[in-house]
Amino acid sequence: MSRAPLVPVLPAGAPVSVLIDYDGTVSRQDVGTVLLAEHALVDQAVVAAKDADYDAGRSGSRDLMQWDMEVLPRDGALLRSFAAGVPQDETFVPFVAAVRGAGAAIEIVSDGLGFYVASNLARLDPALVDLPVATNDNDVDGSGRLAFPYEHPDCFVCGTCKRERVRAHEAGGRVVVFVGDGSSDRYAAHHADIVWAKDALLRWGKATGRDFRAWDHFAEIEAWFVAAIADGRLPATAADLPAWRATHRPLRPDFICGPEAWGPGRLVPRPLDAPAHRRDTRRP
Numbered sequence: 001m002s003r004a005p006l007v008p009v010l011p012a013g014a015p016v017s018v019l020i021d022y023d024g025t026v027s028r029q030d031v032g033t034v035l036l037a038e039h040a041l042v043d044q045a046v047v048a049a050k051d052a053d054y055d056a057g058r059s060g061s062r063d064l065m066q067w068d069m070e071v072l073p074r075d076g077a078l079l080r081s082f083a084a085g086v087p088q089d090e091t092f093v094p095f096v097a098a099v100r101g102a103g104a105a106i107e108i109v110s111d112g113l114g115f116y117v118a119s120n121l122a123r124l125d126p127a128l129v130d131l132p133v134a135t136n137d138n139d140v141d142g143s144g145r146l147a148f149p150y151e152h153p154d155c156f157v158c159g160t161c162k163r164e165r166v167r168a169h170e171a172g173g174r175v176v177v178f179v180g181d182g183s184s185d186r187y188a189a190h191h192a193d194i195v196w197a198k199d200a201l202l203r204w205g206k207a208t209g210r211d212f213r214a215w216d217h218f219a220e221i222e223a224w225f226v227a228a229i230a231d232g233r234l235p236a237t238a239a240d241l242p243a244w245r246a247t248h249r250p251l252r253p254d255f256i257c258g259p260e261a262w263g264p265g266r267l268v269p270r271p272l273d274a275p276a277h278r279r280d281t282r283r284p
Contacts, residue, residue, distance in 0.1 A: 002118065003149070004107050004132035004165075010172045013103010016234055016243050019162075021180035022110035022117050022135070024199065028087045029122075030182070032068060034115045035082060042071045055183050055200070057269045059202075060157035061111050062148065065136065068113065069144040076115075076141035083116035084123060091219035093125045098222050102229050102236070105169065110135040111160040111184045114146075135166050141265035154264040155257070156256065160187035161259060175235060175244065179221060187257045193248065196221050 006015070023030040036047050040131040045202060053059040099106045104267040108116055121128040137147040138161040146203050150159035166188045169176050177194035178185070181199040187214065189195040189205070205212035215221055228234040234241060235244040256262045262270045 002130045002132055004109075004134040006150075006168070008107070008169050008172060010105050010169075010174065011136065011240075012102050014229060014236050015174050015238050016099075016101050016102070016104040017172075017174040018104060018106045018177045018227075019109045019165055019169065019192070020076065020106070020178075021162075021182065021185050022108050022133075024181040024214055025179060026088055026108070026124075027120065028089060030112070031083050031086050031116055032065075034086055035072060035113070035144070036068060036080060038082060039073055039078070040071050047071075056064070059268055060269055061184055062151075062159045063267060065159055068275045069138070069140075069146065072233065074143075074144060079140055080116060080119065084120060084204050086116075086120070086122045088120060089215045089218050090124070091222065092231060094216040095222040095225070096128060096131065098226055102225070103175065104229075107133065108133040108135070109150075109160065109162050109165045109188065111158055111162060112136070113140075114138045115140040128255070134277060135160055140161055142257075152258055154259040155262065156265065156267050157257070157262075157269045158184060158187065160266075163191055163260070164253075166191045173217075173238075173241065175219060177216075177225075177234075179215070190256050223259075 009281050020026060023032060026028045037044065040047050054061065054064045079214050088122055096106055106119060107157060108131060110133070112135065115138040117133050117135050121131055134150045146159065148159045150160040150165065152164055155161070156227060162184060165174050166178065176192045178188050179192045179196045180189060181197065185201045186204050189201060191198065195205070195212045197213045198215055202212055229236050236243045257269065
């Protein structure tokens with residue numbers, strides 16, 4: 001895996017960073033969901049109940065993934081082989097080339113089981129082998145132990161803190177475009193400048209009045225990106241950035257997750273519609 005540096009290495013071209021979820025975004029299905037549907041060692045009703053708790057904000061992704069690994073076979077070869085068969089969006093390859101051609105940054109930001117992301121990308125196209133990937137470390141060929149190199153320093157609900165990846169790129173003076181589909185992506189989407197959303201993320205954006213752009217394949221986003229760089233909807237150079245910022249909404253100053261919203265040390269999120277004083281689940 002080309003592990004994304006904690007402090008992004010940013011190119012000198014367009015001051016734009018494109019951050020992209022993997023499961024259900026680059027892959028056409030959530031790989032973890034497919035693995036559990038085929039190989040979970042428990043009844044699918046139990047799997048569905050666990051997923052429902054996560055979607056409702058009653059559990060965090062870190063706890064959910066650790067449970068996932070407990071109920072999947074301890075067989076790395078089987079899991080890798082099955083994950084390799086999940087289809088991916090082939091239009092992602094020219095999209096990456098277009099972003100890189102503009103001198104913009106691009107990074108995969110995934111809060112999934114992680115072990116298949118780099119190998120699946122390389123299988124899609126060898127040119128993607130050096131694409132920076134921020135995801136969880138999963139010893140699927142050994143103990144099944146998960147580690148979280150991209151966690152938040154104070155909040156432990158998510159394995160990979162997508163919000164902090166957005167903020168890391170913004171700290172470098174970047175316009176951040178985020179592309180995603182799922183529940184965990186809302187934590188990044190809330191802080192990004194431009195969001196392309198589908199499925200659960202798009203439904204959440206509509207329900208909360210957010211101006212997300214709908215998409216299905218990366219070819220649509222590529223066409224927009226190339227045109228936006230050419231006509232000023234995205235800054236093409238660092239010199240264009242001040243004028244771009246002057247005509248676009250400021251970054252959101254509020255938070256919907258993390259220690260600012262829930263209190264520090266949490267392992268379980270406070271549901272986004274719950275009273276702010278419910279902060280009773282802490283890390284030991």
